Amino acid sequence: MTMKLTKGVLVLAGLALLAGCEEEETEVIEPVNIRGYIQKTNIDKGFVEVYPDRQPAGTTVRFDISSKIPVYFVKNGGGEVPLPIKDGVSQMKGLLGGVFSEFTVIDDDISYFRDPAKPGNQNDWQQSSKLNQFYAKHGIEYGLVFAEGTAFWDPEMESDPEKMCANASSAPYNGGLSIEIDPNTGLFSTDHVAWVNLGNGQCEWDSDIVIHEMAHNLGLFNHFEPYYGKWSTAAEQVIRNLYSNPAGLTPENMLIVE
Numbered sequence: 245m246t247m248k249l250t251k252g253v254l255v256l257a258g259l260a261l262l263a264g265c266e267e268e269e270t271e272v273i274e275p276v277n278i279r280g281y282i283q284k285t286n287i288d289k290g291f292v293e294v295y296p297d298r299q300p301a302g303t304t305v306r307f308d309i310s311s312k313i314p315v316y317f318v319k320n321g322g323g324e325v326p327l328p329i330k331d332g333v334s335q336m337k338g339l340l341g342g343v344f345s346e347f348t349v350i351d352d353d354i355s356y357f358r359d360p361a362k363p364g365n366q367n368d369w370q371q372s373s374k375l376n377q378f379y380a381k382h383g384i385e386y387g388l389v390f391a392e393g394t395a396f397w398d399p400e401m402e403s404d405p406e407k408m409c410a411n412a413s414s415a416p417y418n419g420g421l422s423i424e425i426d427p428n429t430g431l432f433s434t435d436h437v438a439w440v441n442l443g444n445g446q447c448e449w450d451s452d453i454v455i456h457e458m459a460h461n462l463g464l465f466n467h468f469e470p471y472y473g474k475w476s477t478a479a480e481q482v483i484r485n486l487y488s489n490p491a492g493l494t495p496e497n498m499l500i501v502e
């Protein structure tokens with residue numbers, strides 16, 4: 245439980261304190277420093293590579309929502325979209341409006357993206373040609389792809405598979421996310437495809453994990469206290485404000501609604 249009494253104070257000490265508490269769910273009491281969180285999560289450098297670099301402009305980037313973002317679920321044999329994925333997407337729709345298309349289910353076995361010679365759950369070196377073929381085969385040009393069992397897990401980085409149970413990335417079994425933006429608008433390129441990888445075969449995930457990883461792909465790139473963990477009301481406020489404002493703004497120039 246975190247309570248901040250002073251508006252506008254970014255509690256950096258709290259970040260360090262929470263870093264070791266991945267399971268902790270934090271309920272946030274107003275006020276929160278939304279501009280500060282947007283700076284930290286969307287603009288400051290982190291694990292996501294944004295091209296071209298925005299520095300020193302320091303402005304926001306996100307998906308274009310003037311048309312619906314296509315969403316896909318890929319699974320060997322096809323079938324229904326799992327309930328936690330549906331729940332996560334509908335929670336996000338509740339925050340951002342009807343910005344996603346209906347799900348397209350893709351029947352394909354994508355385990356060939358995994359390198360069986362590597363420990364854990366990791367991609368192989370052929371992935372970019374495989375990705376191009378996969379996208380061409382299924383007509384995927386843009387949007388979000390959800391998949392089960394494809395979370396990047398490198399046991400040399402983290403021995404516990406529960407701690408690398410899901411991730412946001414540019415490919416299945418991959419830990420990296422790179423995004424090309426239009427420098428004039430701050431919008432992701434019109435051929436941007438991002439993956440929500442859920443589970444590695446040795447861990448449990450739920451709808452909060454789904455929304456957490458979706459949020460990474462949508463522009464909440466870096467963790468910030470109290471978002472660090474699974475999901476929070478502060479994270480909801482940050483993503484709502486990121487999408488209710490045009491992209492390409494400094495936090496100071498955004499109209500913030502709490």
Ligand SMILES: [Zn+2]
Nearest residue numbers: 456457460467
């Ligand atoms: Zn995360």
